[in-house]
Amino acid sequence: MRAGERELTDKLAAGVRLNFSEACRLWDLDLLELGSWADRVRWRLNPEPRVTFVIDRNINYTNVCTSGCRFCAFYRLPGAADGYVLDWELLAAKLTELKEYGGSGVLLQGGLNPELSLSYYLELVSFIKNSGLSLHGFSPPEISFLAQKSGLSLTDLVQRLMDAGLSSIPGGGAEILVDRVRRQISPNKCLTDQWLEVMRTAHRQGLRASATMMFGHIETREERVEHLFRIRELQDETGGFTAFIPWTYQPGGTELKGEAKGAVEYLKTLAISRLVLDNVPHLQVSWVTQGPKVAQVALKFGADDFGSTMLEENVVAATGVGFRLSRQEIEKLIRTSGYQAQLRDHRYQMLPG
Numbered sequence: 001m002r003a004g005e006r007e008l009t010d011k012l013a014a015g016v017r018l019n020f021s022e023a024c025r026l027w028d029l030d031l032l033e034l035g036s037w038a039d040r041v042r043w044r045l046n047p048e049p050r051v052t053f054v055i056d057r058n059i060n061y062t063n064v065c066t067s068g069c070r071f072c073a074f075y076r077l078p079g080a081a082d083g084y085v086l087d088w089e090l091l092a093a094k095l096t097e098l099k100e101y102g103g104s105g106v107l108l109q110g111g112l113n114p115e116l117s118l119s120y121y122l123e124l125v126s127f128i129k130n131s132g133l134s135l136h137g138f139s140p141p142e143i144s145f146l147a148q149k150s151g152l153s154l155t156d157l158v159q160r161l162m163d164a165g166l167s168s169i170p171g172g173g174a175e176i177l178v179d180r181v182r183r184q185i186s187p188n189k190c191l192t193d194q195w196l197e198v199m200r201t202a203h204r205q206g207l208r209a210s211a212t213m214m215f216g217h218i219e220t221r222e223e224r225v226e227h228l229f230r231i232r233e234l235q236d237e238t239g240g241f242t243a244f245i246p247w248t249y250q251p252g253g254t255e256l257k258g259e260a261k262g263a264v265e266y267l268k269t270l271a272i273s274r275l276v277l278d279n280v281p282h283l284q285v286s287w288v289t290q291g292p293k294v295a296q297v298a299l300k301f302g303a304d305d306f307g308s309t310m311l312e313e314n315v316v317a318a319t320g321v322g323f324r325l326s327r328q329e330i331e332k333l334i335r336t337s338g339y340q341a342q343l344r345d346h347r348y349q350m351l352p353g
């Protein structure tokens with residue numbers, strides 16, 4: 001055992017919160033050892049032998065975006081021939097199909113489209129709310145962009161969206177919450193403090209949110225830990241995050257290019273996320289980037305949530321990664337991993353069925 005490792009594992013055994021330098025030393029631990037420490041935290045925070053999932057679809061209301069993130073294969077610049085804004089008839093058909101499939105809510109995200117007004121967004125939210133589905137929508141960069149464009153304060157904008165029917169926020173657009181990284185991969189998108197400020201405002205007004213981390217591109221492992229600490233600090237302040245979802249950058253079709261990280265790096269990052277984020281209740285697997293088998297292994301590395309059926313997913317699919325799972329397949333993967341499959345909604349309320 002290396003110097004300092006005993007001290008670190010003693011802290012893990014005692015369930016004591018890790019500081020930044022201790023968290024950075026977690027990378028030195030053996031893969032399976034890390035997994036077993038993370039699994040202990042999973043059972044401490046979620047003592048039931050169940051793994052949750054949600055039935056939803058990811059609807060992208062527009063792919064037109066001025067941000068030009070170098071890791072994104074989904075967006076089109078304004079004026080592009082294949083740029084779109086979803087029409088109401090197609091949206092209605094998507095909602096009907098989701099309801100027929102037993103879905104409880106919609107995950108709604110889109111590009112930073114300068115042609116869409118505040119009234120469009122409010123109409124969109126009401127339209128989905130009136131369908132009877134809950135709305136988990138608009139990542140912090142979208143909210144920040146709309147606030148700037150409409151001239152509303154974040155507080156007023158979030159309230160308007162809530163009044164129209166928004167019920168929770170997806171933690172997208174976080175990538176890595178370190179400005180050195182953000183300036184290189186998404187120079188036109190909100191910086192770290194602004195991302196956190198949107199979440200702080202939303203949490204204070206009663207919205208719950210997930211948080212994500214897209215890793216495995218230009219960031220260092222220490223910067224991943226820094227990201228986790230920024231989430232942990234805000235969670236100490238507000239308690240508004242329901243879940244954390246780390247996923248690996250997919251280079252296909254992007255300007256940034258590079259190699260996708262494999263299962264070992266994914267599982268280590270997942271386990272370290274569980275160990276650092278001792279105040280975020282749930283940790284979600286990313287079967288859409290890692291595939292179903294690695295997702296099952298991830299349930300032994302701290303995760304307790306299998307994400308969603310994703311009846312529709314366009315953003316990762318644009319990189320050429322095409323894993324798809326039905327509700328029945330998700331339930332079977334959970335069961336054969338040794339857990340009960342439990343349906344939930346976007347706010348992590350348990351649902352019957």
Ligand code: SF4
Nearest residue numbers: 065067068069072075
């Ligand atoms: S990740 Fe989002 S903000 Fe960035 S280019 Fe793609 S659609 Fe636009």
